[in-house]
Amino acid sequence: MEMLFAEASALVAALFTNDAWEISEAIGKPGAWIIGFIVTLGGAAIVLAIYRAVPFIERHFERSVMVWSYLIIAGIIFVEVFRRFVLSEQAPWSTTLPPFLFLIMTWFGCSFNIKLRTHLSFNEFRIAMPPTGRMFCLALDAVLWFGICWIVVVTSSRVAANSASNFQILLGTDDVLQWWFLVTVPLAFVLMAARVLSNLLTDIRNYRSGEEMIQTAVIGGE
């Protein structure tokens, strides 16, 4: 246990060095799980506080990222195909940047779907349960979501740190680093943890007040 805390402290120290290699080395150690837990839980609480303080961000942040990354992907591909046919030229990054934007869109979209509870699931038994049973299922969801967020925050941060330490460049560009995009994955999972926390608080409130806890989710709605 002492070793774990020492590694966690080393990671915090490495983060302040601003040296990608140091961070990559430190984040690869088991102590990163402690920092990951704190970042996931603390980050979720901070994001939730921001959402509460500025509802505009809560409503528009994920949506804006999703819509803009989607439209930029479509725009790049459409324009570059047009340029290839008409002008016989194509930007070298036009096939490498869109996949990274897809990565961002996917995980921010995943977070948005947690907010709306539209992830695919088999709800027939849950709906038929008494309120306490439903509350148990919703709490189970929250615990499981939080666990997966914790795991992905740690492991995907390692991927981003490794990419940064190797100075991986986005193919087709001279100076755009891949980790700038990869780091959005742990960020998105912190946002997911915030959504999970928010949903859980809503469920507890609804359970106590006797309100309906499982609403029919609508794709495309809010």
Place this chain on the structure above:
Amino acid sequence: MTDATWITIISLGVTVFFMLGVPVFLVIGYWVVACSFVLGLTLDNMGAALSDVFTDGFALLAMPLFILTGDLINRSGIARRLSDFAYSCIGWLRGGLAMAALAACGLFAAISGSNSATTATIGSMLHPEMVKGGYDERFSAATAAAGGTVGIIIPPSIIFIVYGFLMNLPISDLFVAGIIPGTLMVVGMQLVCWVVCKVNGWGHLIPLNLNRVLKTAFGAWLGFFAIGLVLWGIYTGKFSPTEAAGVTVGFCIIVGLISLPLYNIMSKGKAEDRAAVDKSFSEMLVVEGFKLTEIPTITMRSAQITGILAPLIAVSVVMQQILSLLGAQEVIGGFVRGMGGYYAVLFTAMAIVFVAGMILESLPVTIILAPILAPIAHSVGVDPIHFSVIFLVGASIGFITPPYGLNLYVASGVTGVPYFRLLRYSVMYMFALLAVWIFVALTPELATVLLPDR
């Protein structure tokens, strides 16, 4: 306890999660996490896969773009024109509107690539009209659900993209291979639809009117152009499937934006809910279109669907990797090979796909089973392209098989008919699809005859 015992306990545990309504993403995710612990694997693989699945290639990008295409053709009014055309062609038959809904699913599927988008669009558009036309509401909803299955077989198709991405097969060949089987699925379901409507006396007949057919065909020209653009681009190799998707998105946005002012001028402000036959040819020249400010809303819906499906793909890829480490390929392979020769292997593989489709979403089914079953089928002489079609037609039937029939959920959501009430009629369509599936399995030429290099 041995690893095998642990894996069994884990699998049972996540099945309980599934039955309790835990999202499928988490069900698969925790199976991966728990199995990684048992096998002594690092969880870092998970973080890497959740990024690499998206960033390692360009092909998977076609998936979100074809989802967006579906929403754009729906909002622009192109989908409505395609369904008007289908109805004018077969509305003279008993059950014509329901059969037209199935044909419209086929046409919609030829531009979009998503089963749920097809079901949602055609279901929300035609279900109210079918109920008004005297069809049983359960039948109407089941028709939309069943029609949506062709969304992933008639090209372009999201799941063909995933299959080609996984199995390293040319996605353009897979698309071409899906044309005839997808058309057969539509025809097979229409036959069942006709029989059911004939027996129950459902639907109003409209006379076959050449003027109406020509007018609606003219009105659907933008839809036909989009279908032609996708198929031409892919078939001739002018674009990759991802580029075809991007071009179609651009085309739909341009058409939608240009059409709105033109349509307002041509319709002279008349009510928009008039029947196609009451509109002039000039009104039919353009579609209703949409405003620039509507694009974020349309895109948001597609992004939300992508945010459901893409994480499932990522986590299923990790699950497939764990299954490979567990030797699932050898176990299932041994079982399937033990069945005997060509047909025994083929039908055993089909049975596995069918059962898996009943309990899992088609993406995990494809990602988990395709890498296991395809090499076995290939080893007994099944053409890889033919097998891909067999596999995916089977996976598409899973969309309407309980307990986990995604299209049944979507149809229930857009029509308001409860899930379990849909089953009575969806089962009939399922039998039609099973018949087509077996026919496709026994006739490789249906998948390969249109391939340019055969």
